[in-house]
Amino acid sequence: MADRQKKGIRIEALRKRYGKGDTAVDALKGVDMQVAPGEVVGLIGPSGSGKSTLLKCLGAVIEPTAGRMTLGEEVIYDDGWKMPDLRALRRDKIGFVFQAPYLIPFLDVTDNVALLSMLTGRSNGESRKRAMELLEALDVVHRAKALPAQLSGGEQQRVSIARALVNRPPVILADEPTAPLDSERALAVIRILNQMALQYETAIIVVTHDEKIIPTFKRIYHIRDGKTQEETGEGRAFE
Amino acid sequence: MISLAGRDIMHAWGKFVFTGVGLGLLIGITLSMAGIYRGMVDDAKALLDNSGADLWVVQKDTLGPYAEPSSIYDDTWRAIRGMPGVARAANITYLTMQVRQGESDVRTMVTGVTTGEPGTPGWPPYLVAGRQITRSHYEAVADVATGFALGDRLQIRRNHYTVVGLTRRMVSSGGDPMVFVPIKDAQEAQFLKDNDAIRQQRRRTTANPAFNYPGNPGLLNAVIASQSTNPYVNAVLVQIEAGHSAEDVAESIRRWKRLTVYTRSQMEEILVGKLIATSAKQIFMFLVILSVVSAAIVAFIIYTLTLGKIREIAVLKLIGTRNRTIAAMILQQAIALGMIGFVVGKIAATLLMAPIFPKYVLLEPLDSVIGFVAVVVICILSSIIAIRAALKVDPAEAIGG
Numbered sequence A: 001m002a003d004r005q006k007k008g009i010r011i012e013a014l015r016k017r018y019g020k021g022d023t024a025v026d027a028l029k030g031v032d033m034q035v036a037p038g039e040v041v042g043l044i045g046p047s048g049s050g051k052s053t054l055l056k057c058l059g060a061v062i063e064p065t066a067g068r069m070t071l072g073e074e075v076i077y078d079d080g081w082k083m084p085d086l087r088a089l090r091r092d093k094i095g096f097v098f099q100a101p102y103l104i105p106f107l108d109v110t111d112n113v114a115l116l117s118m119l120t121g122r123s124n125g126e127s128r129k130r131a132m133e134l135l136e137a138l139d140v141v142h143r144a145k146a147l148p149a150q151l152s153g154g155e156q157q158r159v160s161i162a163r164a165l166v167n168r169p170p171v172i173l174a175d176e177p178t179a180p181l182d183s184e185r186a187l188a189v190i191r192i193l194n195q196m197a198l199q200y201e202t203a204i205i206v207v208t209h210d211e212k213i214i215p216t217f218k219r220i221y222h223i224r225d226g227k228t229q230e231e232t233g234e235g236r237a238f239e
Numbered sequence B: 001m002i003s004l005a006g007r008d009i010m011h012a013w014g015k016f017v018f019t020g021v022g023l024g025l026l027i028g029i030t031l032s033m034a035g036i037y038r039g040m041v042d043d044a045k046a047l048l049d050n051s052g053a054d055l056w057v058v059q060k061d062t063l064g065p066y067a068e069p070s071s072i073y074d075d076t077w078r079a080i081r082g083m084p085g086v087a088r089a090a091n092i093t094y095l096t097m098q099v100r101q102g103e104s105d106v107r108t109m110v111t112g113v114t115t116g117e118p119g120t121p122g123w124p125p126y127l128v129a130g131r132q133i134t135r136s137h138y139e140a141v142a143d144v145a146t147g148f149a150l151g152d153r154l155q156i157r158r159n160h161y162t163v164v165g166l167t168r169r170m171v172s173s174g175g176d177p178m179v180f181v182p183i184k185d186a187q188e189a190q191f192l193k194d195n196d197a198i199r200q201q202r203r204r205t206t207a208n209p210a211f212n213y214p215g216n217p218g219l220l221n222a223v224i225a226s227q228s229t230n231p232y233v234n235a236v237l238v239q240i241e242a243g244h245s246a247e248d249v250a251e252s253i254r255r256w257k258r259l260t261v262y263t264r265s266q267m268e269e270i271l272v273g274k275l276i277a278t279s280a281k282q283i284f285m286f287l288v289i290l291s292v293v294s295a296a297i298v299a300f301i302i303y304t305l306t307l308g309k310i311r312e313i314a315v316l317k318l319i320g321t322r323n324r325t326i327a328a329m330i331l332q333q334a335i336a337l338g339m340i341g342f343v344v345g346k347i348a349a350t351l352l353m354a355p356i357f358p359k360y361v362l363l364e365p366l367d368s369v370i371g372f373v374a375v376v377v378i379c380i381l382s383s384i385i386a387i388r389a390a391l392k393v394d395p396a397e398a399i400g401g
């Protein structure tokens, strides 16, 4: 277990302050968190509590003001120091699933998924093969040649999950991935994320407000006023 | 790697092609503008080549006969012909005017040429139909661009002429087609006053006691005769004997005859450097304006296309796409737009604009190459604004709150 923990994502005493002087906002006031490979954890909290801020820090999209973050053996932030090429880190190590799928409208489903793999230098053929596998696993392979605009909301969300997985990143961050979906589809998405976490050894963090899916997490981080509190969830099985 | 630019273009090809065609018409106009300038230079050279002259002898201190008025006595040519190194010398007159045929009239350059044997300086070097002028009155050789045909009756001032020969690409430096007539007729056409004016002048002369006094009845008639003939021509065209240098012969004419003489290269300098210089500047200004407008259009289109994709660009950045890849996508689209524009423009200029333009449009391959390079450079520069906007996007925006 200790070894597994080491491989996942871990943050310690992470702080984030927006702005300077009188108008400064301390969005994160020393957050600790760790997620192991294969684990799906929930991140919940009231509006303005800092969920999106934490997710952006975890995703190396914004830099924390202080604190430490490691991914496996790799140090990403350490008290003001940061890794040089964060964009490459995002490309290779982190998958994002957003509230809205944000697919590239001029690429078909396969290439939307394969693009990220191509960006890392893999051949088009290899990338598309990976994409097809994931689309198969996510049950949208029959729409592989369609454009995003021709898909239903749930299909689009599954494609965006496939995109997040294509480089087999150790971490996937999902910001309210089920918000636009009905409860049945929302649960389906969570089921898929759980499957993928196990299959690809991925640490998955899901920000959510969604009462329907909260009971599915085994572990939940509750964030209040810039600090996290770890809770054990119901971990309710599907079906 | 797939081409993001290409895929985006295919996705929105209608918009792209439509814009490209619009830009293309603008580029077509630009290419035609350059072609008009080349055509003007070519017309000027054709005028000099077709005159068959090595030297132009004109009124002292003028830039005649094309760029400034010039008049010299019509017997000057005899003395010039006698000078060493001169093979042939012949009078010439040029007068740009409307020539009537039936109900319509055409703007032409009426050229008075000395009748004589073929090869006389000033004669059209070849005809596409008919024959040269053989009679010393009322025959004309016209350029086909006038629209006249063999046997047509033309009216120049009060006299009628029969078209006996046709030439091709004999034009003035302004692009007006030429009509050749015997020099005596041309001199008269230059000088001719209407009947009222002649009558009035005659009356004034008669009333002048200096010309009309009882003791000398012949004087009045001599004065009136001299008032109604024109002893001037615009220039003498000179052909040099083989083995003589044009510059040496020109120099001796300048020294002995106190006239201004231009060699072929000096004449070309005057036509290109002075006569069509203003038009060339205008055309250059149009080229600059059109380039700026094209650049603004490309910049605007590319900027709009990019802003329309700003969300996707934020997502691309968030998931780790390099700035280089995003900039390349925008740049490639700008260049693609330029390429479509150039192809459309080239076709439009060649098939649409040049043939219907009233002046000679000479589309030089080199101008097309320069135009192509300019289009590509303009497109690259215009995409900078869009690229900057795209690179400024914060990937955090893709996640939102």
Ligand SMILES: Nc1ncnc2c1ncn2[C@@H]1O[C@H](COP(=O)(O)OP(=O)(O)OP(=O)(O)O)[C@@H](O)[C@H]1O
Residues within 6 Å of the ligand: A018, A019, A025, A026, A027, A045, A046, A047, A048, A049, A050, A051, A052, A053, A054, B401
């Ligand atoms: N760019 C920013 N500049 C300044 N303050 C910010 C910025 N982004 C967020 N904040 C502030 O930081 C705090 C945490 O915001 P955050 O977006 O992380 O909340 P959240 O938990 O995601 O809320 P919600 O559930 O409404 O999305 C809020 O008080 C917010 O006003």
Ligand SMILES: [Mg+2]
Residues within 6 Å of the ligand: A051, A052, A053, B400, B401
């Ligand atoms: Mg939020």
